[in-house]
Amino acid sequence: MANPIIGSPDAFTKHNQSQPGYGQPQPGYGQPQGFDPYQQQAPQPTAAVMTLDDVLAKTAITLGVVAAAAVVAFMFVPLAFITPALIASGIVGLITVFLVASRPRIPVGGVLFYAVVEGLFIGVFSKFFEYLYPGIVVSAVLATFVTAGVTLFAYKFFNIRVTERFRKIVFIATASLAGVLLVNFVLAIFGIDTGMRSAGGSPGLLAIGISIVAVILAVLNLVTDFDSVERGIAMRAPANESWRAAFGITVTMVWLYTEIVRIMSYFRN
Numbered sequence: 001m002a003n004p005i006i007g008s009p010d011a012f013t014k015h016n017q018s019q020p021g022y023g024q025p026q027p028g029y030g031q032p033q034g035f036d037p038y039q040q041q042a043p044q045p046t047a048a049v050m051t052l053d054d055v056l057a058k059t060a061i062t063l064g065v066v067a068a069a070a071v072v073a074f075m076f077v078p079l080a081f082i083t084p085a086l087i088a089s090g091i092v093g094l095i096t097v098f099l100v101a102s103r104p105r106i107p108v109g110g111v112l113f114y115a116v117v118e119g120l121f122i123g124v125f126s127k128f129f130e131y132l133y134p135g136i137v138v139s140a141v142l143a144t145f146v147t148a149g150v151t152l153f154a155y156k157f158f159n160i161r162v163t164e165r166f167r168k169i170v171f172i173a174t175a176s177l178a179g180v181l182l183v184n185f186v187l188a189i190f191g192i193d194t195g196m197r198s199a200g201g202s203p204g205l206l207a208i209g210i211s212i213v214a215v216i217l218a219v220l221n222l223v224t225d226f227d228s229v230e231r232g233i234a235m236r237a238p239a240n241e242s243w244r245a246a247f248g249i250t251v252t253m254v255w256l257y258t259e260i261v262r263i264m265s266y267f268r269n
Contacts, residue, residue: 048239050232058246062115066250069119074127082124087189089121097251106244114247118254129261133268140264144257147215151222162227170220177210177217203266211263218256225249 077085096117100110126137154160184196198207229245 049236050239050242050245052229052233054239054242055229055233055245055249058242059249062111062246062250063253065112065115066119066122066254069116070123070126073120073123074130077120077124077127079127079131082128085124086121086128089117089124090185093117093121100247101244106240106247108240108243111243111247115250118250122254122257125258126261129265133265136261136264136268140257140261143260143264144253147219147256147260148222148253151219152226155223155226160223162224167224170217170224173213174217174221177214181210197262198266208263208266211259211266214259215256215263218252218259221252222249222256225252 073085093114096110096114100107100114103110126140129140130137181196184194187194188197195204195206196210198204225245225248228248232241232245
């Protein structure tokens with residue numbers, strides 16, 4: 001339950017249990033009246049299921065759209081418009097996450113729309129920090145993908161087990177942090193500085209601690225994402241659910257990147 005999109009064990013199955021053949025014996029196993037064993041039966045159609053290759057391909061597409069939109073925003077949004085662009089894209093992106101994640105069948109257009117909006121957010125976010133700390137963006141991008149790769153390696157080769165207790169702890173911690181940061185974001189819009197976030201000034205211990213906790217939680221969310229994808233593949237979730245997997249992983253990767261940028265800026269400062 002950490003990632004609201006794919007963090008629950010039944011993320012890929014709860015909306016699809018009414019589909020013919022899903023989680024049930026395929027039709028055609030019985031012998032109806034008048035069955036002729038010597039007469040060849042037509043093969044029963046089987047629905048396509050989610051595979052690891054599909055998840056990787058869709059995740060690459062979604063992250064590619066995020067990167068392309070980020071490059072456009074980084075190059076063409078003037079510094080004077082960074083603050084309103086950050087606020088607008090952040091709010092639209094947050095609303096899009098909940099609208100897309102709540103749909104029984106994941107809308108591909110909604111996922112790509114989120115990728116564009118979040119790409120714009122990442123672009124202006126990166127431009128702001130690059131202006132203050134030249135070279136930080138390239139370092140943060142590399143650090144993000146290295147962190148994700150190391151997390152995946154540890155999950156696979158150290159045989160990390162994601163229990164329900166683990167999921168609940170990560171969910172509660174993530175939801176608590178998200179609530180605190182949302183309140184801080186609203187207060188910041190009205191010019192109230194709580195010291196939880198810092199950009200361009202001298203960060204306090206609270207800001208550094210918040211970012212460290214956020215990076216750790218983002219990594220733990222990646223672990224639950226990987227486990228949820230494995231569960232979905234094992235339970236033969238419908239092929240369209242690979243977009244849900246890509247969507248959830250992209251949300252976590254974007255969060256991880258923004259927190260890495262922040263914590264790097266604190267130590268650069």
